[in-house]
Amino acid sequence: MRTILVLMDTLRRDVLSCYNLQSPVVTPNLDAFARESCVFDEHWVGSAPCMPARRDILTGRLNFLERGWGPIEPFDVTLPQVLREHGYFCHITTDHCHYLRTGGEGYLQQFNTWDYHRGQEGDPWVSAIDDPSNMPRDYYGRVRRQYQLNRTQWPEEAQMPSPLTFQSACDWLDRNGQAEDYFLMVEAFDPHEPFDVPDEYLSLYDGPELDRDYYEIPCYARQSESDVTDDAVAYLRRRYHALVTMTDRWFGRLMDKVRELGIWDDVLLVATTDHGYFLGERDFLGKNFMPLYNELAHLPLLVRFPGGARAGRHAQQLTQNIDLMPTVLDFAGIEIPDDVAGVSLKPLATDADAPTKDYALFGYHAMDVNITDGRYVYFRAPVPGNQPCFEYAAMPTTIRRVLGTDNPGAIECGRFLPRTDYPVFKVPVTKPGIIDQSDDPLREVSKTRLFDLAVDYGELDDLAGGNDPAEDRMVGLLLRALDENDAPPEQYERLGLAAARSACQSDARP
Structure with a gap:
């Protein structure tokens, strides 16, 4: 082929x-x-x-x-x-x-x-x-x-x-x-x-x-x-x-x-x-x-x-x-x-x-996390402070530099990724690594947003927080997508989803 x-x-x-x-x-x-x-x-x-x-x-x-x-x-x-x-x-x-x-x-x-x-x-x-x-x-x-x-x-x-x-x-x-x-x-x-x-x-x-x-x-x-x-x-x-x-x-x-x-x-x-x-x-x-x-x-x-x-x-x-x-x-x-x-x-x-x-999950690391089902798109903002937040790497390099040099004493090493026995560094993140031209790197992504692409492809009418039933459904879809894509556990807390995840897990128990 x-x-x-x-x-x-x-x-x-x-x-x-x-x-x-x-x-x-x-x-x-x-x-x-x-x-x-x-x-x-x-x-x-x-x-x-x-x-x-x-x-x-x-x-x-x-x-x-x-x-x-x-x-x-x-x-x-x-x-x-x-x-x-x-x-x-x-x-x-x-x-x-x-x-x-x-x-x-x-x-x-x-x-x-x-x-x-x-x-x-x-x-x-x-x-x-x-x-x-x-x-x-x-x-x-x-x-x-x-x-x-x-x-x-x-x-x-x-x-x-x-x-x-x-x-x-x-x-x-x-x-x-x-x-x-x-x-x-x-x-x-x-x-x-x-x-x-x-x-x-x-x-x-x-x-x-x-x-x-x-x-x-x-x-x-x-x-x-x-x-x-x-x-x-x-x-x-x-x-x-x-x-x-x-x-x-x-x-x-x-x-x-x-x-x-x-x-x-x-x-x-x-x-x-x-x-x-x-x-x-x-x-x-x-x-x-x-x-x-x-x-x-x-x-x-x-x-x-x-x-x-x-x-x-x-x-x-x-x-x-x-x-x-x-x-x-x-x-x-x-x-x-x-x-x-x-x-x-x-x-x-x-x-x-x-x-x-039935979904596409997407984003930048350490910023908002986004999901679409083809009809709606949901941008989930991090909580104020954007913590806890980590990068996991066996090769601790990033664009033009090495990870964690600002606080090496806070780096942990262990088997933190369930899909591999390879040990990795767990590096605390205080600022998204791709933001190099702003002193307020999360300003633009500090708000959760929801759009109905069927009637608003331009994403101008934000439905988040307006009691639209699609929002609860998209939150549930996001929780499932994070689980299915092996999201590190702190992602749920960073996104303010820990309680919602616990509720879903309780509902799923026999």
């Missing part, structure tokens, strides 16, 4: 015409792929942001209940590992710079081989003591000195990291594509910021020009609390749309290669993303600090089943990226490990009514 998984970072659902007929974004290749694929309408984020989402994909489990940003753990059972044990060859090609940072250890090493294309974001690649000559002096948002150095190395589009990633995948397929039993993961950092894109693509979109030298990387903040003007936000949105179009072009080259090799009908092809992004909606810019509204949480998933089964159809079943691991294994005829919490989507290739699950 051949499988190609394409992961495009920060690809918003609403830019694709298969989800939004009014989308102004030019994506002819993704549009064509959607017409030949099954389009999943109820695909939801799991763990956010980047590395937690990737651990979800590779392990088929939700990362965010146990820890935040971090590496593959020694006790993780991963998709490439299982495939390799059954004779499959696994290769990844990527320009996702976080794999090579502290907190990104162990992911690439799950594969037989890997390619990495340098230069994205703050990748410490081009080495220079003096500042580069292209540093802007007048700008909105942030400027990364390292990125300004790196971008001097790609005078042409084809030399940029994400195009190189797609071209590398084409080259790999030229050498190996007609073999059997492989898993190829093609992971483009684009259209993640910085929204660095040639003028050829920017010219496709009308809008205001910038009144400063540079705006490609927003600060993660409310627009109203920054100096960013409405015209600057519109310009940033232009850059994002242009970068989506460039990414679509190179995605199309990869799909052309699959057809050229004559394997189009003999491969499982998946295209998705890790999370969305705010481009001024609700006064927000960026991600991480705000609730996981639909702009962040409701994601695209396009699956071309072998032979084109369900091509052009839309599936309404709830799905998440934890479902990709069991799906690939199921198509390969490999038993799905007991650890896996996701469900296989293979039955949907032949049965439009095949069930998946």
